[in-house]
Amino acid sequence: xxxxxxxxxxxxESCTYTYLLADTDTKEAVxxxxxxxxxxxxxxxxxxxxxxxxxAVNTHCHADHITSTGRMKQRVAGLKSAIxxxxxxxxxxxxxxxDKITFGRRFLSVRETPGHTNGCITLVTGDESMxxxxxxxxxxxxxxxxxxxxxxxxxxxxxHKKIFTLPEECLIYPAHDYLGQTVSTVGEERKFNPRLTKSxxxxxxxxxxxxxxxxxxxxxxxxxxxxxxxxxx
Ligand SMILES: N[C@@H](CCC(=O)N[C@@H](CSS)C(=O)NCC(=O)O)C(=O)O
Ligand SMILES: [Fe+2]
Numbered sequence: 001x002x003x004x005x006x007x008x009x010x011x012x013e014s015c016t017y018t019y020l021l022a023d024t025d026t027k028e029a030v031x032x033x034x035x036x037x038x039x040x041x042x043x044x045x046x047x048x049x050x051x052x053x054x055x056a057v058n059t060h061c062h063a064d065h066i067t068s069t070g071r072m073k074q075r076v077a078g079l080k081s082a083i084x085x086x087x088x089x090x091x092x093x094x095x096x097x098x099d100k101i102t103f104g105r106r107f108l109s110v111r112e113t114p115g116h117t118n119g120c121i122t123l124v125t126g127d128e129s130m131x132x133x134x135x136x137x138x139x140x141x142x143x144x145x146x147x148x149x150x151x152x153x154x155x156x157x158x159x160h161k162k163i164f165t166l167p168e169e170c171l172i173y174p175a176h177d178y179l180g181q182t183v184s185t186v187g188e189e190r191k192f193n194p195r196l197t198k199s200x201x202x203x204x205x206x207x208x209x210x211x212x213x214x215x216x217x218x219x220x221x222x223x224x225x226x227x228x229x230x231x232x233x
Contacts, residue, residue: 003023003024003025004021004022004023004024004106005020005021005022005024005029005049005051006019006020006021006022006130007019007020007045008173008182008183009038009041009042009045011035011037011038011065013037013065014035014064014065014176014215014217015176015177015178016033016035016062016064016065016175016176017033017173017174017175017176017177017182018031018032018033018034018035018038018042019031019032019033019132019173020032020042020045020046020051021103021106021108021125022049022051022103022104023103023104023105023106025104025105026052026103026104026105027050027051027052027104028051028052028054028102028103028104029046029049029051029052029053029054029103030053030054030055030056030057030101030103030108031046031053031055031056031057031072032057032058032059032123032132033057033058033059033062033067033132033134033175034056034067034068034069034072035065035066035067035068036065036066036067036068036071036229037065038068039068039071039072039075042068042072043072043075043076046076053072053076053079054078054079054080054103055079055080055081055082055093055101055103056068056069056072056073056079056080056081056082057069057081057082057083057093057095057101057108057123058081058082058083058087058089058091058225059120059121059122059123059132059133059134059135059136059175060083060084060087060116060117060119060120060121060134060135061083061087061088061089061117061119061148061222061225061226062135062175062221062222062225063147063148063214063215063217063218063221063222063225064176064215064216064217064218064221065217065221066217066220066221066224066225066229067224067225067228067229068229069081069091069228069229070227070228070229070230071229071230073092073228074230080092080093081093081228082094082095082101083095083119084096084110084112084119084120084121085119086112086114086118086119087117087118087119088118088119088226089119089225089226089227089228090226090227090228091228095110095121096110096112097110097111097112098110101123106125106126107125107126108123108124108125108126108132109123109124109126110122110123111123111124111162111163112158112162113133113134113136113137113155113158113159113162113163114149114151114154114155114158115136115143115145115150115151115152115153115154115155115156115157115158115159116134116135116136116142116143116144116145116148116150116155117135117143117148117149117150118148118149120134120135120136120143120158121134122134122136122137122162122163124166124170128166128167128170129167129169129170129171130170130171130173131163131166131170131171131172131173131186132173132175133163133172133173133174133175134174134175135174135175135176136155136158136159136163137159137163137172137174137189137193137196138174138175138176138177139172139174139177139179139181139183139184139189140181140184140189140192140193140194141193141194141195142155142159142193142195142196143155144207144210144212145207146207146210146212147214147218148222152203152204152207152208153200153204155207156196156200156203156204157200159196160196163186163189164186164189164190164196166186167186168185168186168187168190169185169186169187170185170186171183171184171185172184172185172186172188172189195207
């Protein structure tokens with residue numbers, strides 16, 4: 001019987017979620033958005049579970065924290081890094097719409113969801129029961145669109161066309177949450193997301209008036225993440 005192991009892991013400084021998915025029959029595993037500060041915790045869990053980590057994928061070139069994918073590659077034999085081909089970042093695998101990341105008999109399929117950045121992707125499990133939305137769709141929110149080629153119109157269209165078309169009960173796992181929320185569903189966000197339930201004009205207006213300060217680590221995170229996060233910290 002095919003089984004899947006799923007872990008949601010949290011990094012407290014940047015409020016980032018890292019997700020680990022494994023086929024428990026074959027032990028092949030994939031990690032999504034791992035953070036440099038929590039590399040030891042994540043690799044310990046992978047070792048404890050006896051998993052063979054084959055792919056470390058970033059949903060986009062993060063601006064607020066440094067990815068651990070480069071460092072993980074140095075510590076896990078055969079591990080490949082992956083990111084969108086539109087991210088501008090180096091990686092072993094450059095992903096595009098419709099690509100599949102396989103782990104054992106399971107897979108994640110790639111949906112391009114630009115708007116927060118040009119290279120944002122949403123990863124959807126083969127049975128469409130889970131979607132890892134990165135910073136495109138957050139729980140009752142969405143990624144900001146005021147830097148890294150952000151575009152509010154594009155983000156609105158990405159979310160409506162590529163995420164809200166998934167089954168209502170599909171679980172939404174974002175890359176961040178600042179309020180302690182861990183999971184939502186497509187149906188819930190379609191109904192209750194205060195930004196995405198507006199018209200496109202209303203959405204653009206909200207996004208143009210967020211007035212958020214830049215992420216504290218942006219100056220070091222973006223250049224580091226363009227090269228898989230490997231740099232002298
Ligand atoms: N204060 C944090 C950065 C917070 C932030 O800008 N979050 C991003 C996602 S990380 S690129 C975002 O899109 N937020 C949207 C929102 O509505 O909050 C820091 O200093 O790191
Ligand atoms: Fe981001």
